[in-house]
Structures are given as structure tokens and as C-alpha cells.
Amino acid sequence: MIPVIAALLAAMVLTGVAGAAAPDPEVEALKAEADRLNGQLETLTEQYNGMRVRLDQSKRAARAAKAEAELQRRSLRQMQLRIRRLAGVSYMNGSVDESTAAFVGASDPQDLLDRASALRYFATQDAGKVRDLGIATQASAHAERTEKARTASVQRLAADIDAQKGRIESLLSTSKDRLKAAVKARDGDRRAGGEATPTATPQTPDPDGPGEASAKALAAVKAARSKLGAPYLFGRAGPKSFDSSGLTMWAYKQAKVKLPHHTGSQWTSGTQIAQDDLLPGDLVFFFADLHHVGLYIGDGEMIHAPQTGDVVRIAPIAGLPYAGAVRVA
Structure with missing residues (x-):
């Protein structure tokens, strides 16, 4: 898009510096209107950008929570598998009670004690894993709900911004055309009056x-x-x-x-x-x-x-x- 406003505003600044003439009230009013509309448009842009940043944060949090929940599930499955292997087939199929199964499977009294101690340890660990899995699953579900809510919010905001953006751009286009015409008329009057056109000194x-x-x-x-x-x-x-x-x-x-x-x-x-x-x-x-x-x-x-x-x-x-x-x- 051709930067019409930039060139026009630069010309007005140079004219003011040169002190060739007092500011034209119509041009100044149109410039202020264009500035106001541009400010509104950029504010909308940053609102949209901010929502996209928060949405990205939500997506990352949801992915991390899901990964943690899956890690806890795998850990629990591994713990349960170790318990089943340690308990033995005779205990797991319910053919005898725990103490009998342990006694039958034990090679000596010390082995029996070791098995009983290990079973108690894994049972305690298993309970802890179940608790951790519950916490991780809840966190994952909450993160997923938050991500969905923010996605819906961004979609609503984007639709609203698109509508406002179209309205403001239409007004801005009209404002630019009026400003361009006003500056052209002003400069024509000044040239007719013999005023010199100021030149820019680059900084x-x-x-x-x-x-x-x-x-x-x-x-x-x-x-x-x-x-x-x-x-x-x-x-x-x-x-x-x-x-x-x-x-x-x-x-x-x-x-x-x-x-x-x-x-x-x-x-x-x-x-x-x-x-x-x-x-x-x-x-x-x-x-x-x-x-x-x-x-x-x-x-x-x-x-x-x-x-x-x-x-x-x-x-x-x-x-x-x-x-x-x-x-x-």
C-alpha cells in the first residue's frame, strides 16, 4: 500500500519548521482524525496479538499437562506389572490365599519375608501412583478446558476485530482522501502566492x-x-x-x-x-x-x-x- 499519509505528514512538518505559513485548520483537523483512526486500528491489532499470545501459552500448558498424565499412566502400569509378577500366578488367580501362595512360592523363610515386604512396598507405591495419576488427569482436563475456552474467546475476538477493522479502514480511507485533497489545495494556494516549497534535510x-x-x-x-x-x-x-x-x-x-x-x-x-x-x-x-x-x-x-x-x-x-x-x- 502506498504510504500517502506518511508523505503528506512529512510535508506538513517541513512546512511548519520553515515557518512559511500558519497551520491550515482544515488540514490539522483531518490529520487529527486520521491519527485517531490509526490509533484505534493499532489498539485492535495489539488486542488481537495479546489474545494469540495467551492462546499459545494455554496450548503449551495443555500439551505439558497431557504429557504428565500419560507419564503417570505409564508409571502406574509398570508398577502394576511388577506387582503381578512378584505375587505369582497362584496368588493372582485366587486359587489360594495370600499367605499360602507366598509360603508355597517361597524357597525358604527369609524369601517369604522378603516377598511379603516387597508386596507391602509395591502396594504402597501403587497407591501413590494412583493418587498422582488422578492429580495429573485432573490437571490435564483443566488445561484442555482452558485451551478450548481461550480458543473460543480468540475466535470471537477475531470476528469482532475484523468487523471493527473493516469499519475503521473504510473511515480511514475516506479521511486520507479528504486530507490529500486539502493538502493539495493548500499547497496550490501557497504556490500561487509565491511561497517556496521547503526541502527536507535528512537526519x-x-x-x-x-x-x-x-x-x-x-x-x-x-x-x-x-x-x-x-x-x-x-x-x-x-x-x-x-x-x-x-x-x-x-x-x-x-x-x-x-x-x-x-x-x-x-x-x-x-x-x-x-x-x-x-x-x-x-x-x-x-x-x-x-x-x-x-x-x-x-x-x-x-x-x-x-x-x-x-x-x-x-x-x-x-x-x-x-x-x-x-x-x-
Whole structure:
């Protein structure tokens, strides 16, 4: 998707810096509306990402519980087999009582005592195994119910998000068209009035930043840089398209660091740090609900996947409502 909004907003920022004219109220209102709709869309994305993370956790827990229950079943079966072998055929078929069977099968009094002691031991162990199996089976059943409940919840949420997503994208498309027309009309008026068109002066981020970033953090930054220009796409984590937490997850995956595909979970995946202590590779979060994340690269800038219709790009962290930062490597 062509990043129309990115180009338009960049033009407006440059115009403001140059001081060529006062802000156009219509353009500013349309820009605010587009920002609001994009924020709603990204919030939906991270809600969906969060549900997928919790669903994956439930599935892993269910698999572990089922494996433990099966292990207990095998252990119990092995214990019961040993008991049957030790007791002997004559005892197991009920032809004589236990003491007689043990006496008949024993080669001497000490062997009789050894058999009796072993039977009591295995009987005690068997009872313990039955108890463990019951606990493991209950845990497995609970984990399976939880997995099914969360799967149903994710399916309901996905359907709801799809409906909201379609509605917001329709509104956003209309908003972009109106914004594009308003900017075109404004720029036409300014050119007619003899105003010069401002040119961009690219900023070069400090490659090292303040302090010493870790090798893994710098590897994540390098990976993110390789995706500059990749399109933003709802719920994606690369390698060709990304949402905000998908980009940071993918970048750190290339550095052999595992992050969840969810801004809220990434917020708790490392050590929270002060803004003055930022180093390249730190995760920077925005908005009160932490629904947007970027990868700090130094010099007050980050690489991030901004919003629907935009692409992975470098931007100042001051351009969004800063919420905090986390160091994961």
C-alpha cells in the first residue's frame, strides 16, 4: 500500500519548521482524525496479538499437562506389572490365599519375608501412583478446558476485530482522501502566492548512541534497518510486512532473542529504563495503553512500523506520546 499519509505528514512538518505559513485548520483537523483512526486500528491489532499470545501459552500448558498424565499412566502400569509378577500366578488367580501362595512360592523363610515386604512396598507405591495419576488427569482436563475456552474467546475476538477493522479502514480511507485533497489545495494556494516549497534535510542517527549497546541489541537494529520501506500490515511479523510489535519481535529474533508478538508482553520482557538512559536496540513504547512500540536507534530516533498505509521507517520518538522504554538485551 502506498504510504500517502506518511508523505503528506512529512510535508506538513517541513512546512511548519520553515515557518512559511500558519497551520491550515482544515488540514490539522483531518490529520487529527486520521491519527485517531490509526490509533484505534493499532489498539485492535495489539488486542488481537495479546489474545494469540495467551492462546499459545494455554496450548503449551495443555500439551505439558497431557504429557504428565500419560507419564503417570505409564508409571502406574509398570508398577502394576511388577506387582503381578512378584505375587505369582497362584496368588493372582485366587486359587489360594495370600499367605499360602507366598509360603508355597517361597524357597525358604527369609524369601517369604522378603516377598511379603516387597508386596507391602509395591502396594504402597501403587497407591501413590494412583493418587498422582488422578492429580495429573485432573490437571490435564483443566488445561484442555482452558485451551478450548481461550480458543473460543480468540475466535470471537477475531470476528469482532475484523468487523471493527473493516469499519475503521473504510473511515480511514475516506479521511486520507479528504486530507490529500486539502493538502493539495493548500499547497496550490501557497504556490500561487509565491511561497517556496521547503526541502527536507535528512537526519543521520548516531550509530552508537549514548553508551554501549549490546551486540544483540545492535544486531536487532541492523535487522530492523534492513526492513525500511516494508509495508505495515495488521497482525504481521515479517518477513515482508509488519505491525509495530511484529517488527520488534522479528528484529530481535534475528539476534537470537525471543519476544512475544504483543506490545503489552514485550513491555514485561526486559528491564524498564529511563529515557535519558536509552541505548540503540531498546524498545520504546507509546500511548497510555502501550499499543505502539519502536526500536530505538540513537539520536532521539527509532525504527518503527507506524500505521496502516505506512511503511517501516525512521522517526523521532518525540513525535508520539512517549510511555517508557525496556531493555531486552
